[in-house]
Amino acid sequence: MSTTNNHEPILSFKDVTFAYEPHVPATLKDVSFELPKDSFTVIVGPSGSGKSTILRLVTGLDKAQKGSVQNTARTRMIFQGGALLPWETTLNNVKVGFTGRKMSEAQKTHDAMAALTELGIDTLGDSYPRHLSGGQRQRVGIARALVSSPELLLLDEPFSALDIETSKRLSDEVLRIHSEQHITMLMVSHSVEDAVMLADRILVFKDGHIAEEIPVSLPRPRTITDPEVQAIIKHVQGTIPSSG
């Protein structure tokens, strides 16, 4: 059951400051932003700019030392590389998504198989992660995140370990899920191209704060060769300092 309406932000950061250890420079400095329901926000920025820390704070893996993080949504996450449990079959990995749900084992199996079927990998239910390709693992990770009907889906560099072709197919899949299931999405990415192709808003992080907020109002699906898409890519790239 949803706990939000369209007028309330599903997630809000207010003046959040965070450092991984005392006496070291803060990773995030007075960061404030909100995620409207059904939005697709992508955070880009160079390494060490604090992008992934945002996701750790949203999931509760870390706590902000100053400011507040308010998350009213049922939240799930898609990890870079899938983060599957190697000792479990694909089907059992998907069932991890049902943690905390009171369901019969038969119902879990049925729903997990349905999720695998939707992502085109139902033949891999009995396989172990070590026998899957990078793209297949990521699909299992997506299925695991989706079976519990999340309201907020976090994506941590979901395409970075994949080849271009697989990356394109999976980003299409993510976009389809976003439009069909109306899940609010917050993605962290190194790829400005991915950000512009998917997001309706891009947050550019620099030195632990939001350097620029760029709305992307082009209709989806977008084409990478579209001059308007290219113009936005160029603009975003111009705002990101070199990480070298």
Place this chain on the structure above:
Amino acid sequence: MKVTHTELQAKPRMTTHYWSHRGRRAHRTNLLHRIGSGLVLPIALVLVTGFLATGVALVPSRISAEAGTLLAALGASFLRLFIAYVFSLVIGVALGLLAERGRRLESALLPIFDVLESMPVLAFFPVVIILFLKANLLEGAAVFIIFFSMVWNIAFSVVGGVRQTPEDVKAVGVVFGMTWKERLFKILLPSVFPAILTGSILAVADGWNIVIVAEALRAYAPQSDKAHDLFGIGSILVHASSTGDSTTLLAAMGILVVAIALVNIALWQPLLAYAERFKFE
């Protein structure tokens, strides 16, 4: 788009591999080679060593009469080792997981573990015996000293195993709302299973070393004699050695080597093969 899967057919058959816990690498072999290298060669080594030391070329008939005693002694030593191992497993895993709970705990506990691991356990054996003698628990003294030699192998292996577990995998438990108990049993313990196994193999090897001396209590307990020794293969070895009974010494060594080789073939090998599925790429 349907994704088909054909790689399962290419999966190596684990029964045709020898698994080394040192790096857990598989080496192609077959059962004959495994029995040859794991059982026949060690026995041959014992026989040759025994011959060079004693001049006894074959197993004398007296040993067959003593075989029952030797097997019972082996069983007693195994039981002692097993009890110490169970304690080591539970406490070693708990200490290893505790040390990895946070940076403060790690920086407090690891130096203590390092010091305790480096302590010469036999130097403290007389003190341990006196303490256990007061409670009339001589068996306890032996088990404790074996435990103390084993536990650090498991604890440090678990610390290494937790460190090698990818952060994303650890995060899965939190993100998907698992309780701490679910995270422990569904994520943390399976992820360190290969490390626990490696630590266990090393621990049991250390345990066998200590069993030999831990059973010969007369060397450590004040005002004691052979009657204070614990019945086991270790005390038989020590007694046979000190009295020059080379036949019994040879037989005890042989039975010990066979037992250790059988444990490797029947227990550690299947477990090492099974542990491969818990490995992160």
